[in-house]
Structure formats: C-alpha cells, structure tokens
Amino acid sequence: MTSGDWPTGAMRALALEGPGRVVQTSLPIPAPEPGTVLVRPAHVGLCGTDLELLHGTAAYLNDGRSGYPHVFGHEWWGRVVTADGGFAPGEAVVGHTMISCGLCPNCQRGRRAVCRNLIETGLYGQQGAAAEFIRLPAHALTRLPAGTREPWAVLVEPAVTVVESLERTGCGPFDRVAVLGTGTIGLLTVQLARHRGAEVEAIGIDPAGLELATKFGATAAYRPEDAPERAYSLVVEASGASAAFLRSLDLVETGGRVAVVGVAGEPVGGLVPGNFVLGGFDVYGIRHGLDHYERTVGLFASRVLDGAALVAEIVPAADAEQAFKLLEHGRSGRPKVILEMGGA
Ligand SMILES: [Zn+2]
Ligand SMILES: [Zn+2]
Missing domain, CATH: 3.90.180.10 (Medium-chain alcohol dehydrogenases, catalytic domain)
Incomplete structure (x- = not known):
C-alpha cells in the first residue's frame, strides 16, 4: 500500500x-x-x-x-x-x-x-x-x-518515563532505592533500577503488588508506615498519592534524591520547608521520557523489562x-x- x-x-x-x-x-x-x-x-x-x-x-x-x-x-x-x-x-x-x-x-x-x-x-x-x-x-x-x-507493547509509553526518572537521578550500583507504589510505573521502576545495579525496596499498600515487586528483584517490601526513615539514597514516588509524596521526604537520606513520577492532585499538608534545606536533598519532577522511546523498546526486546x-x-x-x-x-x-x- x-x-x-x-x-x-x-x-x-x-x-x-x-x-x-x-x-x-x-x-x-x-x-x-x-x-x-x-x-x-x-x-x-x-x-x-x-x-x-x-x-x-x-x-x-x-x-x-x-x-x-x-x-x-x-x-x-x-x-x-x-x-x-x-x-x-x-x-x-x-x-x-x-x-x-x-x-x-x-x-x-x-x-x-x-x-x-x-x-x-x-x-x-x-x-x-x-x-x-x-x-x-x-x-x-x-x-x-x-x-x-x-499486547504489552503498550507499556513502552509508561516505561519511557521510568527511564527518564532513573537517568535524571543517575540511579546506579551504589544506590539503595525505595519505590513507592506497585502500579505499572512502580513495578517497571523496580525492574529497571535492579538492572542498573541498585538495591531496591518496594513500598506499597497492595500485598499482591509488593509480592510482584519482590519477584522483580526488590529485596524488601514494606507498608509506607513501616519503611525505614532517612535510609534511601534515591526515593521514587510512583503511587500518585499526596501522602506518599510527603512520606518520600521522610525516607530519603540526607543529600539524597527524590524522583516524583506519580501525579498527585491533592494539596499536601504538614510540609516543613526547612527539611528541604537541612536534608540537602534534590526533588525531581519527572514530566515525561520523550527522548527515550528507542532505548525503551530495546529494554523490552532484550527482556530487561518484563x-x-x-x-x-x-x-x-x-x-x-x-x-x-x-x-x-x-x-x-x-x-x-x-x-x-x-x-x-
Ligand atoms: Zn498513562
Ligand atoms: Zn515546540
């Protein structure tokens, strides 16, 4: 044609x-x-x-x-x-x-x-x-x-944003990563962060989602209130819940990074601006991974992403x-x- x-x-x-x-x-x-x-x-x-x-x-x-x-x-x-x-x-x-x-x-x-x-x-x-x-x-x-x-080829779209979040924050072998949320973005983040050599722990409220995260290589799984505070060099907020964004600021270690991927629409109360200063951490708003389509297709083709x-x-x-x-x-x-x- x-x-x-x-x-x-x-x-x-x-x-x-x-x-x-x-x-x-x-x-x-x-x-x-x-x-x-x-x-x-x-x-x-x-x-x-x-x-x-x-x-x-x-x-x-x-x-x-x-x-x-x-x-x-x-x-x-x-x-x-x-x-x-x-x-x-x-x-x-x-x-x-x-x-x-x-x-x-x-x-x-x-x-x-x-x-x-x-x-x-x-x-x-x-x-x-x-x-x-x-x-x-x-x-x-x-x-x-x-x-x-x-059918899962549709997952290239959410995955490009996962690539962007781990690229921009420089996720690598020396990171202890917390991933909040066990939806599509969260579970793809667990897979890719493991591939990049990081230690990954999953945080969520769905037991079956946490179990899947463990299958993909997360070495621990917690409910949000049980996760260790100031313990992670990189926290990826992938749940889209405003409370989880607030919680991610407790989990990140001094000087660490927080990647916000979930789109939380509710206002957040109880935010203490001084904690950003004294915590010395960077917060990244991850908009989209527009430049990573080709690379992401390759990650699925080579089975890095399931x-x-x-x-x-x-x-x-x-x-x-x-x-x-x-x-x-x-x-x-x-x-x-x-x-x-x-x-x-
Ligand atoms: Zn979408
Ligand atoms: Zn333009």
Whole structure:
C-alpha cells in the first residue's frame, strides 16, 4: 500500500462522552497531511489518567485544553497503514504521547517535553488511539521489533518515563532505592533500577503488588508506615498519592534524591520547608521520557523489562466500559488493563 491508498470514509472509535460515559462512535478517517502516517492501533493500555478523563477530574478538561466527546488512548501500539517518513505498511510502531512542534524556542534548545505548542495523543490536541485509525507525524512514531504482536507493547509509553526518572537521578550500583507504589510505573521502576545495579525496596499498600515487586528483584517490601526513615539514597514516588509524596521526604537520606513520577492532585499538608534545606536533598519532577522511546523498546526486546508479567486483563474494544470498571475498582497485583483494538 502506498500513500495513494489512504482510506476515506468513516471509522469506529471509542469516546468518553461525559463523566462516567464510554460510547462506541463513528468518526471520519483523518485525512492525509504532509509528513504524517496513518496507523491502525492494535492495543491500547488504560491508566489513571484515562480514569481521570472518564471521571471529569483530569486537569486537561478543567483548564479547557480538552473536552467531551474525547477519544482517549495514549499508551498504545499499532501497524502502519499508509506510510511516509521512512515507515513501511505493516510495520509495528509505538506512538508518542507528547508531540512537539520542533520550531519554538524550547524545541530549538532541545527541550521538546516543554514545547510551547505541545499537544498530547489522547489527552489534548490529538485524537487518541482508541479508534480504528490514528494519524500522527512520522517523528512521533518509533519502530517496534519485526514480529511484534504482544499486547504489552503498550507499556513502552509508561516505561519511557521510568527511564527518564532513573537517568535524571543517575540511579546506579551504589544506590539503595525505595519505590513507592506497585502500579505499572512502580513495578517497571523496580525492574529497571535492579538492572542498573541498585538495591531496591518496594513500598506499597497492595500485598499482591509488593509480592510482584519482590519477584522483580526488590529485596524488601514494606507498608509506607513501616519503611525505614532517612535510609534511601534515591526515593521514587510512583503511587500518585499526596501522602506518599510527603512520606518520600521522610525516607530519603540526607543529600539524597527524590524522583516524583506519580501525579498527585491533592494539596499536601504538614510540609516543613526547612527539611528541604537541612536534608540537602534534590526533588525531581519527572514530566515525561520523550527522548527515550528507542532505548525503551530495546529494554523490552532484550527482556530487561518484563511486560507480560504486568498485564492483568485484555478486554475487547466492544467491552470498553467493562475495562474502565476493572480500572476503577482497583485491582490487586498485576496492574495493566489493555483494550484489544483489532490492528494486531
Ligand atoms: Zn498513562
Ligand atoms: Zn515546540
């Protein structure tokens, strides 16, 4: 198929129509644009951000960047349909969440994640992947290994941010790392920090999640209140709970680092500013790992990261409502719920 065969007409899509409502809908297939590639999504992973969009509590809705109806889907992989930019039809690709303009001063300085004209797939400014087709600029796609069929390829998206957090904080062999949270980000962090030679301990409230963390190489597992204070050279807050952010400041040793990856929306009380000064630690806000897609694909391909072990359920697109319910009612253990979109 060449770019001359770009399909036209209507396509199926899943949309959030208002707080609590997921519907199957029909949309025009996006029209060709120079430099873009049409992709058929295979699988879409759901995460806490999708749940916030469903509940109407996402920042993107409240500040007007997004609105209903909303085609979600930012963790996904698919197959190229009509190619441009060096891609061939049938190739497996993962799509980037953040799409930068390449022209603004921040992009010119190489800081694409803070592009002034940023749009984000499935969040604001760019239709999500919970649809029969998605059109993206070629620069927002990364090739997956030939023969990819695995649903867990959707995990490349959360994993790029895990790579960013451990890169920016320089996680390595002399670190004792605490990972708060046993969701997708937390469990990928345990795996990658172990690979980088650090000693890793898991902190969480789900016994099955803590057990999984131990399987991935965590040498101890604690409930938040039981974890040793001032003991860790690096603390990664991956739970997204405001209380856990506060707790991470008790756990980090003097002069250590705290990487905040979970997006906690509730205000934090009881914060003592002087503790930052006397503790001499660095707190890193980890926005996204936009520059790590290729490397992250390699980490899965070489089995450094185990994606299959994180998958809780694979649900057909037609049962999207059921998939959101699974997400909503909090599962124990394996964290990832994935929608099957049909493009595999
Ligand atoms: Zn996500
Ligand atoms: Zn830009």
